[in-house]
Amino acid sequence: MTGGVDVIGKTIVRPYGDTTGDGMVQVSFTLPVPADKRAEGAALQLAGKMGLDPAMVVHTRQMGEGFTFFVVYGRVHHLVDLSQVVVAERDFPMLAAKEINALIRQRLRRKLSVVGACIGTDAHTVGIDAILNLKGVAGEKGLEYYREFKVVNLGAQVNVPDLVERARVERADAVLVSQVVTQRDAHLHNTKEMSAAFREAFPAHRRPLLVVGGPRFDELATSELGVDRIFGRGTTPREVASYLVHALIVNRASVGSAA
Amino acid sequence: MTPGPAHGKLNLDPAVVARARALAREAGQPVVELARSHTTVAVERAVLRLAGIHGADPDGIPWVNRLVDAVVADVGLGHGAALPVWDAMAREGIETEKLVGGADLTLLAQKAAAGSVHFGLPSGRAATAAARRGAKRAVAAGIRTIDKRRAERDRMIKRLGDPKQRPWIYLIVATGDIYEDIPQAQAAARAGADVIAVIRSTGQSLLDYVPEGATREGFAGTYATQENFRLMRAALDESSKQLGRYVRLTNYASGLCMPEIATLAGLERLDMMLNDSMYGILFRDINPIRTFVDQRFSRQIHARAGIIINTGEDNYLTTADAVEAAHTVTVSQLLNEYFAHEAGLRDWQLGLGHAFEINPDLPESFRLELAHALLARELFPDAPLKWMPPTKHMTGDVFRGNLLDGFFNLVGTLTGQGILLVGMMTEAVVTPWLSDRDIALQNVRYVLGAAGRLHEDFVPAPGGFIQRRAQEVLAEAVQLLERIASDADVAHHNAPLLNAIADGTFGIMRRPPTAGRGLDGVARHEADYYNPATELLEAAT
Numbered sequence: 001m002t003g004g005v006d007v008i009g010k011t012i013v014r015p016y017g018d019t020t021g022d023g024m025v026q027v028s029f030t031l032p033v034p035a036d037k038r039a040e041g042a043a044l045q046l047a048g049k050m051g052l053d054p055a056m057v058v059h060t061r062q063m064g065e066g067f068t069f070f071v072v073y074g075r076v077h078h079l080v081d082l083s084q085v086v087v088a089e090r091d092f093p094m095l096a097a098k099e100i101n102a103l104i105r106q107r108l109r110r111k112l113s114v115v116g117a118c119i120g121t122d123a124h125t126v127g128i129d130a131i132l133n134l135k136g137v138a139g140e141k142g143l144e145y146y147r148e149f150k151v152v153n154l155g156a157q158v159n160v161p162d163l164v165e166r167a168r169v170e171r172a173d174a175v176l177v178s179q180v181v182t183q184r185d186a187h188l189h190n191t192k193e194m195s196a197a198f199r200e201a202f203p204a205h206r207r208p209l210l211v212v213g214g215p216r217f218d219e220l221a222t223s224e225l226g227v228d229r230i231f232g233r234g235t236t237p238r239e240v241a242s243y244l245v246h247a248l249i250v251n252r253a254s255v256g257s258a259a
Numbered sequence: 260m261t262p263g264p265a266h267g268k269l270n271l272d273p274a275v276v277a278r279a280r281a282l283a284r285e286a287g288q289p290v291v292e293l294a295r296s297h298t299t300v301a302v303e304r305a306v307l308r309l310a311g312i313h314g315a316d317p318d319g320i321p322w323v324n325r326l327v328d329a330v331v332a333d334v335g336l337g338h339g340a341a342l343p344v345w346d347a348m349a350r351e352g353i354e355t356e357k358l359v360g361g362a363d364l365t366l367l368a369q370k371a372a373a374g375s376v377h378f379g380l381p382s383g384r385a386a387t388a389a390a391r392r393g394a395k396r397a398v399a400a401g402i403r404t405i406d407k408r409r410a411e412r413d414r415m416i417k418r419l420g421d422p423k424q425r426p427w428i429y430l431i432v433a434t435g436d437i438y439e440d441i442p443q444a445q446a447a448a449r450a451g452a453d454v455i456a457v458i459r460s461t462g463q464s465l466l467d468y469v470p471e472g473a474t475r476e477g478f479a480g481t482y483a484t485q486e487n488f489r490l491m492r493a494a495l496d497e498s499s500k501q502l503g504r505y506v507r508l509t510n511y512a513s514g515l516c517m518p519e520i521a522t523l524a525g526l527e528r529l530d531m532m533l534n535d536s537m538y539g540i541l542f543r544d545i546n547p548i549r550t551f552v553d554q555r556f557s558r559q560i561h562a563r564a565g566i567i568i569n570t571g572e573d574n575y576l577t578t579a580d581a582v583e584a585a586h587t588v589t590v591s592q593l594l595n596e597y598f599a600h601e602a603g604l605r606d607w608q609l610g611l612g613h614a615f616e617i618n619p620d621l622p623e624s625f626r627l628e629l630a631h632a633l634l635a636r637e638l639f640p641d642a643p644l645k646w647m648p649p650t651k652h653m654t655g656d657v658f659r660g661n662l663l664d665g666f667f668n669l670v671g672t673l674t675g676q677g678i679l680l681v682g683m684m685t686e687a688v689v690t691p692w693l694s695d696r697d698i699a700l701q702n703v704r705y706v707l708g709a710a711g712r713l714h715e716d717f718v719p720a721p722g723g724f725i726q727r728r729a730q731e732v733l734a735e736a737v738q739l740l741e742r743i744a745s746d747a748d749v750a751h752h753n754a755p756l757l758n759a760i761a762d763g764t765f766g767i768m769r770r771p772p773t774a775g776r777g778l779d780g781v782a783r784h785e786a787d788y789y790n791p792a793t794e795l796l797e798a799a800t
Contacts, residue, residue, distance in 0.1 A: 030694045061697070064446050069694045125542075126577065126651070155544060157465060181461055181479055215687070233655070 013080045023075045025052065030069050035062035043070040051076050088219040088230075090239075092246035097146055100241050104148035107249045114143060114244070115167045115208075116176040117154035120190040125156045127178035127213055131237050142237045149241070160190075160197045167208050168201070174209040174244050179217070187214055188225065195226030209247055211240070267637045268719055269630075269729045275737060276638065282740035283593035289754035291601050293548060294555040298788065300467070300780035301549075302556045303327050303340035305518035306792045308526075309401030310394065311361020312368060313485070315471040322368035323519075324468045329371035333378035336782035339790050341394035346381040347371075349389060364397075380787065387787075395791040402563065402795055405525040409565040412505075412528055415496070419505045422453040424707055426646065426671055426679035428700070429509070433458035433690060435477035437487045441494045446693075448498040448506045451700050454531060454678065456509035457491060459483050464514025464543055465776060469523065479690070483510050483520055488527035507531055509569070512557045513539055515549070515777045521557035525564035531610065531678075532561060535571035536598045537591065541765055542574055546775035547757055551598075558602030559796040568604065569678070570595040573614035573647035575765070581616040581651075585631050586735035587765060588613050592635060593740070594756075596642070603796070606641035610678050614647035615667040623724070625666055630728035632674040633719070637729075646671045648682025660684035661702060668706035673714050679703065739764070 017024025029046070033039045040057050047055035052074030059071035095103070104112050116128045132153045134144040144151045152170050154163065167175050177194055179187035191212050198207055213231035222230055229243060266273055304323045315321045330336075330343045344367065351370065353363045370376040381387040422428070430452035432444045444455045460477030463470075473490060474482040481487060488510065495506045507530035512521040517534070524532050536554055539545035561568055572588040572595075579587070592611045599609055613635050617624040635644050648667050653660045664682035671679045681699045683691045691699070719725035743759040754772075763769040 028694070030692065063693060063697045064449060067693055069697060156542070157462065157544075184478075186478065 011081060011083050013082060014078070015076060023077060024073065025076055026071065026073050027052070028069065028071045030063070030067055032067055034066050035060050035068040039068045040070075043068075043072060047072045047074055051078060053077065086220075092243050092250075094239065095242045095245065097141075097238065097241070100238075100245050101146055101148040103245045103249055108148075111148055111150040112174070112244065112248065113150045113152075113170050113172050114174050114176060115152045115154065115163070115170050115172040116178070117158035117163050118156045118179065119158050119160055119163060119177055119194055120179070120181075120186055125178070127180060127215075128153060128155075128176065131176060131178070131213065131235070131240050140236045140238055143241055145237075146241060160194050163194065164197050164201045167198070172208040173248050174211060176240070177210075177212045179212060179214040187216060191225045191227060199226065209244065211243075213240075267640075268717075269633055269637050269726050270721065271634075271637055271730065271733060275730075275733060279589075279593055279638075279733065279737050279740060280597075282737065282744050283590075283597045285744045286740060286756045286759075287594055287597040287601070290551050290756050291555065291598070293754055293757075294552045296784050297548060297552045297781055298336060298339060298784060298790065299518075299549055299552050299777070299782075300327055300331065300336060301516050301518045301553050301777075302790070303330075303336065304516075305522045305556060305560070306394075306398060306790055307340055307344065307364060308519055308522050309792050310364055310397035311401060312364035313361055313471075314365055316369075316372060319471060321468050321471055322365050322372075325372040326364065326368035329368075329376075330378045334380060335785075336780070337785040337788060338380060339784075339788045341398075341789050341791055342380055342387065342390050342787065343378040345390035345393040345397075346386065347376055347378050348393065349381075349386070351376055361397075391789055391791070394789070395795070398791040399795060401522075401526065402792070405560070405564045408525065408528040409563075412530065412565060415499065416505045419499050419503055422504055424711065426676045427453040427507070427643075428703055429454040429456060429645075429678050429680045430696065430700075431456045431458055431680070431691070433480045435460065435479070435481055436475040437473050437481055437490055438475060440481055441491060444491060445494055445498045447696065448495065448502060450697065451704065452506070452681075453504070454507040454509055455491075455495060456531075456533075456680075457481050457483075457487070459511050464511070464539065464545075467515045467777065467780065469516050469519050483523075485523045485527060488523055488529055492528055509533070512561070512568075513571075514543065515545060515553075515780075517550075517553040518556040518560070521560040521564075521566075524566060525560050528564075529566065531567045531569055532557075533571065534558065534561060534568040535574075535591075535612075536595050537760070537765065538571040538574060540760060540770050540775065542571075544770065544775050546778035546781065547760055547770055547772045549775070549777040549781050552781065554598065555602050556793070558599055558604055559793070561608065562603035562605070563796055563799065565608070567608045567610050567643060567678075568599065569610040569645045570612045572612040573616070573650075576614045576616035577651050581614070581618070582621065582627060585627075585732045586739055588631070589634065589638070589732060589736035590739050590743075591765075592639065593736070596639065603799075606639070607643065609639065609642040610645040611635065611639055611642050612645045612647060615649050615663075615670060615682075616647075616651050619649075619652055619663055625670070626724055627728060628666075628670050629673065629719075630725040631732060632670050632676065633725065634729040634732055636674045636676070638733075643677025645678040645680065646676035647680050648686070650686050653682075653684075653686035655688050657684040657688070660686060661698065664699065665702050665706060668703050669710060672707055672711050673717050675714055 014021055014023045015025050043057050055072050055074030057072050061069045116132045118125050132151050133142045143149045195210055210227040211229045212227050215233045217230045219230045219232050304327050307323050312323045327340055330340050334343050381390045430447045432440050434440050458480035460480045460482050470482045470484050473486045492508055495508050499506045509531040510529055512532040512534045539550045540547045572591045575584050575587045615628050617627050649663050661684040667682050683695050683699050685695045744755055746755040746758040757772045761771040
C-alpha cells in the first residue's frame with residue numbers, strides 16, 4: 001500500500017467513538033478561571049482550537065478558588081496516515097527462556113554476564129529490579145531466573161565510574177541501566193555520561209552492550225545517547241533477554257561469518 | 260481484653276501474637292545495645308544543633324559540619340563532640356553567657372574552619388565537669404524549645420481541633436520550590452487534606468549535611484531545611500486557623516542526616532516524620548550500624564517532640580510480591596514497634612506503614628488486602644496505622660487507577676486505618692496535577708461518606724478466607740522472626756538481626772555491617788563519651 005486515501009485498506013484512520021469514521025475524542029483539562037458561563041465558553045474555545053468541532057463540555061467542576069476542571073467530548077477531523085507512522089519495531093525474535101538458555105550454552109559456551117544499575121541520583125530501582133530480579137514483572141521472571149545469565153544488580157544511585165569498574169570486574173557482556181527521574185532531563189544527561197564513560201574505558205570491540213530503559217525515553221534516540229538499545233514502558237525481562245542473545249550471539253556470529 | 264472464644268475480628272491466637280513480640284524484642288535488643296555504645300557524626304551534629312548552632316559557610320556547608328569535622332580530625336569521634344567543643348570554648352574565652360542562641364558555637368566553628376582553634380579533651384576533673392555543664396546547659400535550652408513547640412501544638416489542637424474523621428487524609432506536595440509548595444499545600448489543606456507531606460529532593464538522603472535556608476530548586480521534591488520547615492509550618496498555621504482544624508506537616512527523618520532532621524523537625528514543630536528502622540539500610544545502602552544509631556537518637560527526639568513517626572513497610576511490597584512478602588511487612592512493623600518503644604515513643608506515635616500493592620489481576624486480591632490490613636490493625640490496636648495507596652500496579656490507565664484507588668480507600672475505612680495517603684490515578688504518569696488531586700479527594704470523600712462506618716458491620720466469617728489468611732501471614736512472620744533471632748553465625752557484633760540483614764533475609768539485598776554509606780562516620784564510645792542530649796532525653800522517660 002503506498003499512501004492514498006484508501007479507507008478500506010485502513011492506511012488512513014480516524015478516532016473511533018461508536019461509529020467508523022466519527023472522529024470522536026474525549027479530553028480533560030483545567031483552566032485557571034472560576035466555574036461559570038464564561039469558563040465553559042473558554043473551554044469550548046480551547047477545544048475548538050484543538051480541532052474539536054463540534055465540541056461538548058460534558059462536565060465542569062470548580063476546584064479551590066480560581067480553577068475549573070472540564071471534560072470535553074468532540075469530533076476531530078484530523079486523519080491519521082498509518083503509512084507515515086515511524087516506530088522502533090522489534091528487530092529481533094522473541095525467544096522462550098529455554099531457547100535463550102540453549103543459545104547461550106551452545107554458542108557462547110559460558111554464562112552471559114549482565115551488570116545492572118540505576119545511575120545518578122535516581123533512587124527508583126523498580127525498572128531495573130523488574131528486569132533483573134528473580135521475581136520479574138507481571139508474572140514473567142527476571143534475568144536472574146535464566147540459568148545461563150550471571151546477573152549483578154548494583155541497585156540505586158550508582159556512580160558511573162563504579163559502574164564501569166564493576167562491568168570490568170564482572171566481564172560484563174551487557175550493562176543495563178534504568179532511569180525513572182526525568183526532571184531537567186536527568187535521564188538523558190545521565191545516559192550520555194554513562195555511554196561516554198564506557199567508550200572511554202573500553203576499546204570498541206571489548207565494550208559491553210549498553211542498554212537503557214525507562215518510561216520516558218524515546219526508543220529511537222540510541223545514537224544520540226550513545227547506547228545500543230533503549231527500552232520503554234512495558235518492556236518485559238524476556239524481551240530484554242531475547243534482545244541480548246540476538247545482539248551478542250546471533251548477530252555477532254552472522255557478522256563474523258559474513259566477514 | 261475481653262475473655263472469650265474469639266479474639267478481635269481475626270481470632271488471632273494471643274500466644275502467637277505474644278511470641279511474635281518476644282521474638283522482635285530478642286532480635287532488636289542486641290541492636291539497641293549497639294546503638295547505645297556507638298555514636299555517629301550525624302548524632303553529634305544533632306547535639307550541637309540542639310545547642311543552637313546554625314548557618315553555613317559561603318560554600319553552603321553548615322557550620323555544624325565544619326565544627327564536627329574539625330573535632331573528629333583532632334580528637335576522633337568516640338568522645339563525642341560536647342567535651343572537646345565546650346573545652347575549646349573555655350580555652351578560647353568565648354563568652355557563652357553573652358552569645359545566646361548558638362552564636363558562641365557558630366563563632367567557634369568559624370574559628371575551627373579557619374584553623375585557628377584546635378580541639379582536645381578537657382584535662383582534669385574540674386575542666387571536664389565545666390565542659391559537661393556548659394554543654395548540658397546549651398543542649399537543655401534546645402530541648403526546652405522542643406518542649407515549647409510541643410505545648411504550642413497541643414494548644415492549637417485544643418483550640419482548633421483534630422480532623423473530624425479517621426483516617427486522616429494525607430496529601431503530598433513536591434515542586435522543588437518551597438515558595439511553590441506553600442500555596443499548593445494551602446490549597447490541598449483547603450481541599451480537605453489533614454496532613455501535608457513535603458517530599459524531599461531525590462538523593463537528599465545520601466547528603467551528609469542538611470542544606471541551609473529556603474530552597475527553590477530540587478529534584479522531584481523540595482530539600483528538607485530548617486527554614487523550609489519554618490516557612491511551611493507558618494503557612495499551615497495560617498491555614499489551620501482559617502479552616503478551624505489543625506493541619507499537620509510531615510517530612511522525612513531518614514538517610515545520613517536522620518538525627519539532625521529529626522531535631523530540626525522538633526525545633527520547628529513538624530508533626531509527623533517518616534522514620535523507618537531499616538529502610539535506609541535496605542533501599543539506600545546506608546551502613547546498618549550508622550542507621551540503627553541514628554535511628555535511636557531520632558526516635559528519642561521524636562518521642563520528646565510529640566511527633567508521630569511513619570514507617571516505610573510499603574517499600575517491601577513495591578520491590579517484592581505483595582502476597583509472598585506480606586509477612587515481611589508484619590515483621591518490619593514488629594521490629595519498628597520494638598525500636599520505637601525502646602526509644603520512648605508511645606503507641607499513638609506509631610504510624611506503622613503498610614500498602615495496597617497486590618496485583619489486581621490476582622483472584623481474591625481485594626480479600627487478601629483486607630486480610631493484611633486487618634492483621635496490622637489487630638496487631639497494633641492503638642497505633643495510627645499509615646495506609647499507602649497502590650503504586651506498583653498503577654499502569655497509566657488512569658480510569659482503572661481511579662477504581663483501584665477507590666478499593667484502596669474502602670479497605671482503609673473498613674479496617675480503621677489512622678492515616679490515609681491519598682492515591683493518585685496518575686501515579687507513574689506525572690507528578691499530580693491540581694485536577695488529579697481533586698479527583699483523588701472526591702474518591703476519598705465518596706468512600707468515607709458512603710462507607711465510613713461500615714467497619715461496625717464488617718466482621719469476617721469465623722474460619723473464613725480473611726481470618727485464615729491473616730493467621731497464615733502472622734504464622735509466616737513468626738517463622739521469619741525465628742530465623743532472624745537465631746541467625747547467629749556471630750560474624751558481626753553478635754547481633755543476629757545484622758547477620759540476617761547481611762544475608763539478604765529482607766529481599767535480595769545483602770547489606771553487611773562492614774559496608775554501606777556513612778560507615779566512616781560511626782565510632783564506638785570511648786570511656787569518657789559524653790552526650791548531654793541522650794542524658795536529658797533518657798532522664799525523662
